[in-house]
Amino acid sequence: MRQIPDVFTAFAVFRRAAAHTTLRAMSDFGAPLPARIDRPIALVGLMGAGKTTVGRRLAKALGVKFFDADREIEAAADRSVVEIFSDFGEEAFRDGERKVIARLLENGPCVIALGGGAFANDNTRAIVKDKAISVWMKADLDTLMSRVSRRDTRPLLLTDDPRKVMADLMARRESAYAQADVAVDASSGSHAITVDAILEALGNAGLA
Numbered sequence: 180m181r182q183i184p185d186v187f188t189a190f191a192v193f194r195r196a197a198a199h200t201t202l203r204a205m206s207d208f209g210a211p212l213p214a215r216i217d218r219p220i221a222l223v224g225l226m227g228a229g230k231t232t233v234g235r236r237l238a239k240a241l242g243v244k245f246f247d248a249d250r251e252i253e254a255a256a257d258r259s260v261v262e263i264f265s266d267f268g269e270e271a272f273r274d275g276e277r278k279v280i281a282r283l284l285e286n287g288p289c290v291i292a293l294g295g296g297a298f299a300n301d302n303t304r305a306i307v308k309d310k311a312i313s314v315w316m317k318a319d320l321d322t323l324m325s326r327v328s329r330r331d332t333r334p335l336l337l338t339d340d341p342r343k344v345m346a347d348l349m350a351r352r353e354s355a356y357a358q359a360d361v362a363v364d365a366s367s368g369s370h371a372i373t374v375d376a377i378l379e380a381l382g383n384a385g386l387a
Contacts, residue, residue, distance in 0.1 A: 216241065216288045220381075221307050223298035223356055224316035225348060227323035228365045229373060230292035233316065236374045238290040246291045252279045260294075269296075277303045284310040295348070299355040308358070312386050314377055315359035318366045320346055360386055 220237070222230040231247050238245035249260050252275060256263055263272045276297055283291050284306065291311070297303050298313065307313055318326075324342055356362075361380040365373045 216243070216312070218288065219284055219286060219311040220290045220377075221284075221298075221311040221313045222290065222292045222316055223307075223313055223359055224295065224365065225318070225323055225345070225352065225356075226295040227326035227345075228295075228316040228318045229326070229370060230316055233365065233370050233373045233377070234290045234292035236370055237377055240374060240378065241288075241290065244286065244289040246283050246286070246289060248276065248280055248283060248291055248297060249294045251283060252276055252294075255279055273297075273300050273303070276300075277306065281306050296352070298359070299352040304355060304358065312361075312381065313359040314380070315356045315362040316365035316373065316377075317356075317362055318364075320349060322366045323349075360384065 220241075222228075222234050222237075224230060234247070235245050252263070252272075253259055256275060258266070260272070263275070273296065276294060277300065280291070280293065280297060280303055283289075293303075293307070298307060298315075320342070323345055327341070327345070361377075361384050363373060363376040363380050365376075367373060
């Protein structure tokens, strides 16, 4: 196995956002918005939970920037996630992932969609817990499989039995995801409902 180049160190440093972001009184989806947030919101959970789509909507509702961690990793490495896994292995990917997420967390208030395995990594989870508000987007196995079957860009599911792989990932990662600050049900077909649920959960927990 070739040694992965340290392409992640070339990742561009993002401009820091203001220490606090003042928000509109109501979201576009009907839920009352928190008065302000002072740190990133990190969406965690298994592939297929809808983190990217919901993350974009949540960021718009909050009036902050959105980042997809996997897309930022691909930009930093100049290759796809599938290619990184194939060429260098999962361990190298997780190391680069941690570096990129650490830099994203320096942006101040924003929304970041993390890859499914990021929060399950002890080192990455510690950084996220220290710098961000973590939100676990939970979904049942049938919902997840229905969503991921539409794409073939999930390296861990490129097997003869992707459903079994997903079930195994659910079992192994649940204890890590459960350490998130809040959890919401993301099984609904409506992304707007999930955004509302996140905003409500953050408000109820006094986290924003």
